[in-house]
Amino acid sequence: MAKITIDGKQLEVDNKLTIIQVALEHGIAIPHFCWHPRLSVAGNCRICLVEVEKFPKLVIACATQVTDGMVVKTNSPKVVNAREAVMEFLLINHPLDCPICDEAGECKLQDYAYKFSEGVSRFDFEKVRKPKRVELGPNVMLDVERCIMCSRCVRFCDEIAKKPQLVFIQRADHVELTTFPGENLDHPYSMNTIDLCPVGALTSRDFRFKARVWEMSSTDTVCPGCARGCNMKMWVRNNEVLRLTPRYNPEVNDYWMCDYGRLNTFKYVNAENRIKAPLIRKEGVLANQTDSGLVEVGWDEAIAKVASELKSFDEDEIAGLCSAFATNEDNYLFVKLMNMLGVKNIAFLQHLIEGDEDDILIRADKTPNNRGVREVGLTSSINGSGWEIILRRIDEGTIKALYVIDDDPGADPRVAETLARLDFFVVHASNENDTTKLADVVLSSSTYAEKHGTFTNFQGRVQRIRPAVTTAEQDRALDGFAMSRLDKFGAHNDRWMQGPKCDARPTWRILTCVANALGAKWKHNTVEDVFNEIAATTESFKGMSYMKLGLRGMLLKTKVEVVAAPIHA
Amino acid sequence: MSSNQHPKIIHKKDLTFWQKLYIPEILRGLRLTLAQIFRPKFTRQYPEERWKPPASFRGRPVLVEENGVERCVACGLCARVCPALAIEVQGSETELWKERYPVKFEINMLRCIFCGFCEEVCPEEAIVMSDEYELTFTSQEEGIFGKDKLLMPAVKLKDRLEFLRQHR
Numbered sequence: 001m002a003k004i005t006i007d008g009k010q011l012e013v014d015n016k017l018t019i020i021q022v023a024l025e026h027g028i029a030i031p032h033f034c035w036h037p038r039l040s041v042a043g044n045c046r047i048c049l050v051e052v053e054k055f056p057k058l059v060i061a062c063a064t065q066v067t068d069g070m071v072v073k074t075n076s077p078k079v080v081n082a083r084e085a086v087m088e089f090l091l092i093n094h095p096l097d098c099p100i101c102d103e104a105g106e107c108k109l110q111d112y113a114y115k116f117s118e119g120v121s122r123f124d125f126e127k128v129r130k131p132k133r134v135e136l137g138p139n140v141m142l143d144v145e146r147c148i149m150c151s152r153c154v155r156f157c158d159e160i161a162k163k164p165q166l167v168f169i170q171r172a173d174h175v176e177l178t179t180f181p182g183e184n185l186d187h188p189y190s191m192n193t194i195d196l197c198p199v200g201a202l203t204s205r206d207f208r209f210k211a212r213v214w215e216m217s218s219t220d221t222v223c224p225g226c227a228r229g230c231n232m233k234m235w236v237r238n239n240e241v242l243r244l245t246p247r248y249n250p251e252v253n254d255y256w257m258c259d260y261g262r263l264n265t266f267k268y269v270n271a272e273n274r275i276k277a278p279l280i281r282k283e284g285v286l287a288n289q290t291d292s293g294l295v296e297v298g299w300d301e302a303i304a305k306v307a308s309e310l311k312s313f314d315e316d317e318i319a320g321l322c323s324a325f326a327t328n329e330d331n332y333l334f335v336k337l338m339n340m341l342g343v344k345n346i347a348f349l350q351h352l353i354e355g356d357e358d359d360i361l362i363r364a365d366k367t368p369n370n371r372g373v374r375e376v377g378l379t380s381s382i383n384g385s386g387w388e389i390i391l392r393r394i395d396e397g398t399i400k401a402l403y404v405i406d407d408d409p410g411a412d413p414r415v416a417e418t419l420a421r422l423d424f425f426v427v428h429a430s431n432e433n434d435t436t437k438l439a440d441v442v443l444s445s446s447t448y449a450e451k452h453g454t455f456t457n458f459q460g461r462v463q464r465i466r467p468a469v470t471t472a473e474q475d476r477a478l479d480g481f482a483m484s485r486l487d488k489f490g491a492h493n494d495r496w497m498q499g500p501k502c503d504a505r506p507t508w509r510i511l512t513c514v515a516n517a518l519g520a521k522w523k524h525n526t527v528e529d530v531f532n533e534i535a536a537t538t539e540s541f542k543g544m545s546y547m548k549l550g551l552r553g554m555l556l557k558t559k560v561e562v563v564a565a566p567i568h569a
Numbered sequence: 570m571s572s573n574q575h576p577k578i579i580h581k582k583d584l585t586f587w588q589k590l591y592i593p594e595i596l597r598g599l600r601l602t603l604a605q606i607f608r609p610k611f612t613r614q615y616p617e618e619r620w621k622p623p624a625s626f627r628g629r630p631v632l633v634e635e636n637g638v639e640r641c642v643a644c645g646l647c648a649r650v651c652p653a654l655a656i657e658v659q660g661s662e663t664e665l666w667k668e669r670y671p672v673k674f675e676i677n678m679l680r681c682i683f684c685g686f687c688e689e690v691c692p693e694e695a696i697v698m699s700d701e702y703e704l705t706f707t708s709q710e711e712g713i714f715g716k717d718k719l720l721m722p723a724v725k726l727k728d729r730l731e732f733l734r735q736h737r
Contacts, residue, residue, distance in 0.1 A: 098644075098692075099642050099644030099646065099692045099693065100642050100644065100667065100668050100669050104644075132668065133668075208662060209643070209660045209661055209662050209668075209669045210660075211660075212644070212645040212649070212660075214645075214649060215645065215648075215649075486654065489654055490654065493709065494654070494677075495657065495675070495677075495713070496657055
């Protein structure tokens with residue numbers, strides 16, 4: 001331990017830490033570009049210079065370990081002067097094209113220029129010109145002029161992603177960031193370099209020029225791309241998801257997120273093939289290549305149809321398929337509904353891609369809630385019957401009706417053939433897929449971006465998802481969504497308030513409606529009611545509530561490993 | 570309340586004898602009216618005769634067009650600064666040197682309050698207040714001006730651009 005003084009504050013700290021770490025821990029902000037808590041110390045940006053008593057010169061806070069009796073000043077006139085000088089140097093060759101730059105609004109250099117710079121340059125010469133549009137890899141674009149050579153991206157690739165693909169070449173003001181000869185920046189974590197980049201040098205090719213950062217609202221949610229459940233922010237403008245960025249959670253994903261999750265888990269939310277209202281297959285409407293043969297109907301009609309059909313079958317003739325893509329609450333209510341009907345044939349599908357995993361973030365299990373489905377009660381009701389057995393019984397003709405939530409079993413042509421034999425087939429789905437083509441009733445369900453709920457990741461960590469996109473029944477202001485300035489001050493007839501909306505309901509709500517149509521008296525007004533019921537009835541969720549889960553989630557109480565249902569990818 | 574119970578009584582000024590006669594007062598008024606005929610005119614024969622505002626006038630905002638393309642780089646600062654939220658910009662990538670251009674640029678003229686903040690904030694001198702002041706719509710949709718109505722060649726805006734440069 002070391003006793004040190006920073007800006008007059010006396011602290012007793014671990015002497016293995018550096019000044020910047022100690023300062024940040026105690027709420028003293030020291031500006032930094034190249035330093036990052038998870039990367040090695042480079043010490044090349046020089047903006048973190050601080051004054052230490054009895055040291056002849058200013059020292060960089062990121063590379064100086066604290067020692068006993070150290071007296072640090074982070075705002076003395078000497079330091080302020082030095083920062084101004086560093087900013088002036090950095091801005092010598094940095095283009096002043098903030099209006100064009102995508103980073104504007106979340107740029108460290110821009111922020112520090114306002115805070116620590118004089119706002120005047122004494123440099124009268126032409127700035128050095130470098131290439132503006134370099135495709136570093138499939139997802140990342142580089143503007144060499146804007147680079148301030150902090151080397152965060154280089155260190156990230158070397159140290160975290162373990163794929164050394166980036167390097168600096170040349171010297172002095174000719175320095176250029178580039179990939180090694182014959183290499184591309186194409187590792188599965190390449191887009192983290194975009195978040196790390198303190199300026200607008202590295203930008204996302206997907207999000208490039210789509211929106212200014214201040215036009216969007218951001219919602220704290222969880223990625224459904226794999227069993228890791230990386231914490232992330234969802235950025236929305238005009239009810240459209242535009243990008244996803246990682247959110248810090250030391251227990252799950254730290255500061256990072258994979259490119260797959262970032263690019264592929266939001267596009268279906270506003271895709272063309274969204275199911276915009278409940279659909280029913282009606283007599284006389286024929287399916288053909290262009291038309292699925294399904295007719296849009298109101299919620300009451302669709303739910304009444306499901307209830308009356310379910311009533312007409314014996315309990316042994318019905319089977320249910322939970323989903324590891326749906327939330328804990330959805331699966332809990334689904335199992336509850338099946339139990340109410342006396343259905344014993346319940347299963348769920350696993351979506352494993354063997355080998356597609358690493359020891360950083362990516363998991364082979366491509367569902368966000370595999371663990372959760374097994375926790376919320378499926379095991380007790382599985383009764384020995386797995387998905388393969390259900391399929392065999394459908395082939396035999398003993399199971400005549402199937403209820404599927406938020407999954408796509410029909411993607412397998414062999415299974416689709418079997419499903420076509422069903423007398424009654426009801427599906428909850430957000431997008432058109434191979435399964436909805438076979439269904440008799442399709443209930444349009446909300447995607448993870450449109451509902452509250454919880455996922456349980458592979459570690460057994462229960463984490464909340466929050467809605468960022470509104471459906472027809474929701475209101476951004478009244479339902480407590482994150483709001484951008486335009487959302488706050490726009491009127492209903494403004495064109496930026498008229499983004500696409502689907503008449504979808506979250507699966508838990510549809511299930512409540514179906515159960516009540518069958519005569520149950522479920523009183524779940526909000527999804528929180530459902531979660532509280534889970535917490536009250538399920539041992540491993542004891543003591544949890546939405547409030548306690550907060551932004552980081554909570555671990556399940558028990559860690560019982562349950563034998564997995566038969567695998568089907 | 571006591572003041573309500575005793576309202577203040579205002580006495581009108583009593584008319585003089587000459588005023589009570591009526592006719593002399595009418596003649597006095599007519600003289601004043603007729604005298605206007607011989608003074609210089611202030612009215613003009615609108616719409617045949619139109620007023621050309623000075624360069625300092627803030628007419629409807631327009632986008633400056635140069636060499637067939639808008640100067641605008643879709644930075645969105647005008648949309649951000651607009652106190653009436655009248656402007657909507659959607660940028661996209663272009664092969665031109667400026668990298669980004671507005672694929673959609675709309676000003677809701679029913680919301681616009683002609684404050685000129687957009688012009689002031691623009692880093693590219695791409696949106697300026699023109700000298701056009703005639704705005705009529707028959708529906709709300711018509712009040713939303715797209716790029717087709719907003720683009721105006723720089724030569725037509727010479728006076729305003731010159732004025733802005735002088736008073737920067």
